[in-house]
Amino acid sequence: MIFNLFIIILCLILSVKAGVGTYADADITGPQTLDNATNIPTGFYSFRNHVTGQWLEFISDGNQVQPSNAQNSTVFNGTLWAVKFHGYKNYSIHHLNGDDSSSGNDKCISTRWDQYIGIDDAAVMWQCELDNITTTPLDFDISPSFSGVYDPTEGLQPLERRSYRERRYVNTFEPIRPDKQQWLFIPQDVGATPSWKNLTFNATTGNNTWHGPHIKPNASANSNYGQNTFYLVSAAHLWNMYPRCIYPLPMNTFNFTANNTVVTTLEDCQIGNETLLWDMVLWEAENFPLGEASSPGPAQNPSKKSAGSTLTIPISTLFCLFIFAYACLLL
Ligand SMILES: *[C@@H]1O[C@H](CO)[C@@H](O)[C@H](O)[C@H]1NC(C)=O
Ligand SMILES: *[C@@H]1O[C@H](CO)[C@@H](O)[C@H](O)[C@H]1NC(C)=O
Ligand SMILES: *[C@@H]1O[C@H](CO)[C@@H](O)[C@H](O)[C@H]1NC(C)=O
Ligand SMILES: *[C@@H]1O[C@H](CO)[C@@H](O)[C@H](O)[C@H]1NC(C)=O
Ligand SMILES: *[C@@H]1O[C@H](CO)[C@@H](O)[C@H](O)[C@H]1NC(C)=O
Ligand SMILES: *[C@@H]1O[C@H](CO)[C@@H](O)[C@H](O)[C@H]1NC(C)=O
Ligand SMILES: *[C@@H]1O[C@H](CO)[C@@H](O)[C@H](O)[C@H]1NC(C)=O
Ligand SMILES: *[C@@H]1O[C@H](CO)[C@@H](O)[C@H](O)[C@H]1NC(C)=O
Ligand SMILES: *[C@@H]1O[C@H](CO)[C@@H](O)[C@H](O)[C@H]1NC(C)=O
Ligand SMILES: *[C@@H]1O[C@H](CO)[C@@H](O)[C@H](O)[C@H]1NC(C)=O
Ligand SMILES: *[C@@H]1O[C@H](CO)[C@@H](O)[C@H](O)[C@H]1NC(C)=O
Ligand SMILES: CC(=O)N[C@H]1CO[C@H](CO)[C@@H](O)[C@@H]1O
Numbered sequence: 595m596i597f598n599l600f601i602i603i604l605c606l607i608l609s610v611k612a613g614v615g616t617y618a619d620a621d622i623t624g625p626q627t628l629d630n631a632t633n634i635p636t637g638f639y640s641f642r643n644h645v646t647g648q649w650l651e652f653i654s655d656g657n658q659v660q661p662s663n664a665q666n667s668t669v670f671n672g673t674l675w676a677v678k679f680h681g682y683k684n685y686s687i688h689h690l691n692g693d694d695s696s697s698g699n700d701k702c703i704s705t706r707w708d709q710y711i712g713i714d715d716a717a718v719m720w721q722c723e724l725d726n727i728t729t730t731p732l733d734f735d736i737s738p739s740f741s742g743v744y745d746p747t748e749g750l751q752p753l754e755r756r757s758y759r760e761r762r763y764v765n766t767f768e769p770i771r772p773d774k775q776q777w778l779f780i781p782q783d784v785g786a787t788p789s790w791k792n793l794t795f796n797a798t799t800g801n802n803t804w805h806g807p808h809i810k811p812n813a814s815a816n817s818n819y820g821q822n823t824f825y826l827v828s829a830a831h832l833w834n835m836y837p838r839c840i841y842p843l844p845m846n847t848f849n850f851t852a853n854n855t856v857v858t859t860l861e862d863c864q865i866g867n868e869t870l871l872w873d874m875v876l877w878e879a880e881n882f883p884l885g886e887a888s889s890p891g892p893a894q895n896p897s898k899k900s901a902g903s904t905l906t907i908p909i910s911t912l913f914c915l916f917i918f919a920y921a922c923l924l925l
Contacts, residue, residue, distance in 0.1 A: 615713035617836040624832040627863070631683040631778035631827065632788065635795040635802045635819070637879035638732065638811075639677050640669045643842040644782075644823055644871035649673040650840070652689040656855040657701055657719040661842040669813050669877070670737035675703075676730050678882045679800045684776040684829055686724045690731060700729045705774040705830040705838070706857065714830055714838045716845055716857040724775050728883050736813045736877060776829035780863075781822060782871055788822035793879050800884040811877040819876035826872055827863055839863035839870045 617623065641650040648661035651672050667673065676688040692698025702722035708715035781788050792806030809819055826840040841861035863870060 615711070615831070615835045617834065620832070620834045620836070623837055627778060627780070627827055627832055627837045628683060630780045630784045630865070632781050633679075633683055633795050633797045634677070634685070634779050634788065634822070634824075634874070635790055635793050635876060635879050636677055636679050636685075636800075636882050637802070637819070638674050638877050639874045640673045640877065641675065641826070641872045641874055643869070644873050645869045646842045648842045650675070650858070650872070652691075652701070652719065653856075654691045654698070657691055658855045659703055659717055659719050659858050660844040660856045661858060668737060668740070669875070670740045671732060671735070674732060674736065674877065676880075676882070678725050678730075679795075679797075679884060680724060680772075680776055681800070681884075682797070683778055684773075685779065686722065686775050687777055688722055688725070688730065689719070690729060691719075700726050702775045703777065704770065705828040705860070707774075707830075713835065714828055714860055716860055717828075717840050718855075718857045720770065720775070722775065723770060724772055725883065730880070730882060734811050734878060736811050771830070773832075774828070774830045778827040778829055779824040779874075780827055780865070781824055784865060788824075790819045790822070790876055790879075793819050793876075801881045802879045804879070808879070813877075819879055821873055821875045823871050823873050825863055825865070825870050828860060837863040840872070841870060 642648070643650075643661060646661070648663070649667050649669070650659065651662035651667065652659055652675070653672065662673065674689075678686050678688060680686060687703040689701050689703075690698045691701050700722040701719040702724065703717050704720035705714045706716045706718045707713075791809065792804060794803050794805065795801075796803055809817055811818055828838045828840075831838075838860040839862070841859045843859040844856050845859050846856045861870065
């Protein structure tokens with residue numbers, strides 16, 4: 595009997611430990627993250643890492659998102675992203691795929707769940723399930739002399755599938771929780787209200803208000819609505835895990851992304867760590883139709899299905915059940 599009790603307690607401890615990424619103080623960091631985040635205008639932005647100078651780049655081939663080579667890259671179609679609003683301080687970040695980035699399917703930067711380590715491990719491209727009816731092609735060419743893509747990762751290539759017998763995620767596009775496609779922007783100076791040239795955003799209407807003429811985007815003339823610096827925080831798992839931020843490190847090792855395309859790492863958000871900061875230039879402000887809001891609620895199960903993940907029972911739980919059954923037999 596006492597042995598059984600011991601096993602039960604052991605099992606409870608192991609089961610709690612099995613939810614690796616859950617964070618006991620998420621009820622503090624969750625609301626803090628929302629408090630710290632701010633509203634920004636909607637429109638077309640580029641994202642450049644504040645420290646490394648790498649640009650967040652979309653590569654249509656394989657639908658990859660990665661920090662580009664700092665040295666040579668610049669703002670062009672592949673580094674321009676449509677940022678759309680979903681209520682409160684929540685936004686989605688879109689790019690159309692296809693060769694000229696002006697047509698094709700709407701892809702959104704999404705949060706990937708790694709079931710092995712039990713955390714959100716990367717920012718990946720996934721079909722947009724928010725505002726996915728209205729696609730918003732670029733209506734300007736900011737880098738007319740440039741075509742193609744930059745070699746983004748200095749040698750890091752998508753890993754090819756070695757054999758079709760290998761277990762790989764099958765790209766079936768199952769719906770994912772909307773908060774995995776939503777992002778929050780915490781300004782470098784937490785609490786400050788970032789300002790943009792002759793432009794404000796009204797979170798009640800979800801629209802921009804121009805206080806002057808519309809600015810024509812021009813990279814060589816540095817003509818834009820201004821630049822502000824933010825932490826890019828995933829809105830996923832804010833209520834039970836430590837907040838995760840986009841970190842400028844490409845990654846191509848994961849078993850459940852089709853053909854292991856290159857993705858961008860997420861790290862624990864740390865206010866003050868400048869490598870987690872991104873300089874965002876607003877090249878064109880635009881009012882987009884207001885998108886769906888997510889209502890994931892405070893309690894989320896971290897082992898829920900997500901882009902590229904499957905549901906598994908932690909091994910420790912199976913082990914416990916087994917030991918428990920065995921102990922019962924002994925009595
Ligand atoms: C929110 O901002 C405050 C003030 O800078 C900081 O101390 C705190 O760590 C931040 N919390 C989160 C979760 O971002
Ligand atoms: C970057 O530019 C330099 C100088 O123009 C060139 O030598 C180098 O090959 C370029 N690197 C890449 C990755 O394009
Ligand atoms: C970039 O996008 C613009 C606007 O859609 C398009 O006119 C142009 O051809 C694109 N450039 C490249 C190199 O794909
Ligand atoms: C839009 O998202 C919904 C909900 O996930 C999905 O069922 C639908 O297929 C998506 N539509 C497009 C055009 O991607
Ligand atoms: C935002 O829009 C609402 C509705 O039109 C309006 O009542 C409010 O004054 C606006 N807020 C600002 C800051 O302009
Ligand atoms: C926001 O702007 C769009 C286009 O400019 C307009 O159609 C829409 O009615 C506006 N929404 C609100 C709530 O003002
Ligand atoms: C962008 O600015 C440059 C330099 O001021 C100018 O030569 C060029 O014509 C401008 N391009 C467009 C499309 O207006
Ligand atoms: C990928 O799978 C192999 C075994 O098939 C495993 O050893 C490795 O740790 C996995 N890698 C990741 C990143 O999950
Ligand atoms: C993965 O690679 C195979 C073989 O190269 C290719 O046929 C398939 O289209 C690729 N899948 C994706 C989603 O890129
Ligand atoms: C910033 O964050 C990265 C990723 O977590 C970490 O490797 C690095 O040491 C941090 N830098 C500082 C100064 O804390
Ligand atoms: C914004 O994201 C947070 C965190 O996921 C979520 O709790 C909240 O409901 C979202 N708000 C809206 C309006 O989507
Ligand atoms: C109409 C208007 O508000 N224009 C302003 C745009 O921004 C410049 C520079 O900040 C101001 O000088 C203008 O007055």
